[in-house]
Amino acid sequence: MKEKTVAESRTVMTEMIMPNDANPLGNLMGGYLMRWMDIAGGICASRHCEAHVVTVSVDHVSFKRPIKVGHVITITASVTRVFNTSLEVFIQVESGNPMRNERHLSNHAYFTFVALDDVTQRPLQIPRVVPETEDEQRLYESAIRRRELRLVLAGRLEVDDAHEIKSLFRDAKA
Numbered sequence: 001m002k003e004k005t006v007a008e009s010r011t012v013m014t015e016m017i018m019p020n021d022a023n024p025l026g027n028l029m030g031g032y033l034m035r036w037m038d039i040a041g042g043i044c045a046s047r048h049c050e051a052h053v054v055t056v057s058v059d060h061v062s063f064k065r066p067i068k069v070g071h072v073i074t075i076t077a078s079v080t081r082v083f084n085t086s087l088e089v090f091i092q093v094e095s096g097n098p099m100r101n102e103r104h105l106s107n108h109a110y111f112t113f114v115a116l117d118d119v120t121q122r123p124l125q126i127p128r129v130v131p132e133t134e135d136e137q138r139l140y141e142s143a144i145r146r147r148e149l150r151l152v153l154a155g156r157l158e159v160d161d162a163h164e165i166k167s168l169f170r171d172a173k174a
Contacts, residue, residue, distance in 0.1 A: 003129070005130050006079055009079055010077070011040050011044040013036065015036060017073065022068075033063075034061065038058075040075040042113065045087055045089050045113035048126070050127075051124055053113040054113065054116060055113055056113065070097065071095050071096060073093055074094045076091070076092050078090050080136075084125065086114045086123075087115075090109075090139055091108060091109050091111060148162040148164050
């Protein structure tokens with residue numbers, strides 16, 4: 001199975017916030033943003049896997065500042081790491097007023113997807129990802145700890161078996 005670079009599946013999506021996307025305060029509704037993030041992440045994961053994917057978890061969704069009607073958002077989704085049949089995708093949202101040419105980080109999250117076989121609907125083996133930049137390498141290396149934390153919180157991994165997370169605390173004491 002051929003390895004792929006992060007850039008091969010990176011997905012960028014742009015939306016303008018319209019009145020029907022907003023709450024009574026004129027801010028983008030969080031659920032709409034999460035939907036768009038899921039779509040961008042799913043496209044990215046599907047490109048990497050060359051298969052249909054399903055979302056299995058979302059963690060650390062942050063809402064740093066409100067996004068106003070008339071602002072433009074750019075959602076960038078990139079594969080951070082591939083496990084056996086699942087992959088983690090980092091999704092970053094920039095927003096700003098296009099009339100002032102401003103852009104700032106608004107939100108980010110980590111989504112996990114699983115690739116499925118079209119016929120059997122069973123999980124598929126996924127090609128490995130190759131980080132090429134320092135940022136990609138940093139996200140790649142830290143993905144194993146995020147995965148362990150997700151598995152512990154889901155009750156699928158015992159805390160005693162979360163070796164990467166435990167090493168963080170051992171390193172902090174040293």
